[in-house]
Amino acid sequence: MLHLRVIAPGELRDDVMGLLRANAGVTHIVVHPDAAVDPTGDEITADIARECADDIVRGLKALGVKESGAMTLEVLDTVLSTRAWHAEDAAAGQPADAVIWDELVSRTREESTLTFTFVMFLCIACLIAAIGVVTDSPVTVVGAMVVGPEFGPLAGLAVALVQRRSHLAQRAALALLVGFPVAMAVTIAFTLIFEALGWVTLQTTRELNEVDFIFQVGPFSFVIALLAGAAGMLSLVSSKSAALVGVFISVTTVPAAGFAVVAATIGDWHVAAQSTLQLAVNLTGITIAGVLVLWVYRLRRTR
Missing domain, CATH: 1.20.1080 (Glycerol uptake facilitator protein)
Structure with a gap:
């Protein structure tokens, strides 16, 4: 799985949360309101299946997160969580076949x-x-x-x-x-x-x-x-x-x-x-x- 970290203005919080919740391959969503200092805004993190990462990145870019905030992705070597297992199982495709173009x-x-x-x-x-x-x-x-x-x-x-x-x-x-x-x-x-x-x-x-x-x-x-x-x-x-x-x-x-x-x-x-x-x-x-x-x-x- 991948760990997603998003810094976005407060007015985009609902849109970002909606995008993450709508994807079955996303779990462990955490929100820290007004935690970001530069740029100012919320810090939102989640663990996502690699298969759905490209869709999520493109969705966040469409919301303007790239211009007004930031996105980072990190590879998680070990994740011990039943919810993470279900998220990977629900994501369409296989991790090895997924291309994250960015x-x-x-x-x-x-x-x-x-x-x-x-x-x-x-x-x-x-x-x-x-x-x-x-x-x-x-x-x-x-x-x-x-x-x-x-x-x-x-x-x-x-x-x-x-x-x-x-x-x-x-x-x-x-x-x-x-x-x-x-x-x-x-x-x-x-x-x-x-x-x-x-x-x-x-x-x-x-x-x-x-x-x-x-x-x-x-x-x-x-x-x-x-x-x-x-x-x-x-x-x-x-x-x-x-x-x-x-x-x-x-x-x-x-x-x-x-x-x-x-x-x-x-x-x-x-x-x-x-x-x-x-x-x-x-x-x-x-x-x-x-x-x-x-x-x-x-x-x-x-x-």
Whole structure:
């Protein structure tokens, strides 16, 4: 279940209470009249089934609570209450299938922002990938996949396209268009340093036997990107974050960027181009899959 906290002006008290009481998935309603100081008003709390959360949030927004007060939602790990059990049972649908669109937008907006931390994670992941390439180590490449933060902006872009939120789309696109070039430039600099120190003896990518799959673009490259993108979006929608690890290690986004850098430094431009294409295919496939998954959820809700 979720814990809902509403701050609303006193004149909206009856409307908010009516909205909450009318929904069978709501219980444990508590009202603290005039308890809020900034903004002034009442504090109203309730425990709600996840299945009905989106309807309640949209109803509160229609009442003007977003502009005149505030709404917060918190996940409740443990609720010991017969009334809560009945509320969950009365709510239509299943918790894992419920999409709270405002929660999804809020989460992806935070993860899609171009920040110093995001760029640092991407640089570190790209460097690990490059080291995995020059050492022909698939284990190191997998480590780069896990560290890479690129799924956040891709998910944000998918949500923005479905919800038609241009600002979120611009934010996500900026993170990708700035983050990857910066990470690849930093990786180029460090790779050249490693080569100057004699740590890298790779002369051609033909010497690689374990990680050459990274730049080999084929029909399954796009299929895997679609499947990974769908799994990633499902994990976000259902709040099952464990599946994201599998998404990270199933597509070669960051490794492709690292491979392109290494191939370019040794003058293997054909392979560098193939790796860049692999990167583009994966980014595109993940975004398309995310859009399709969200579109299906939206269509299902409409019906």
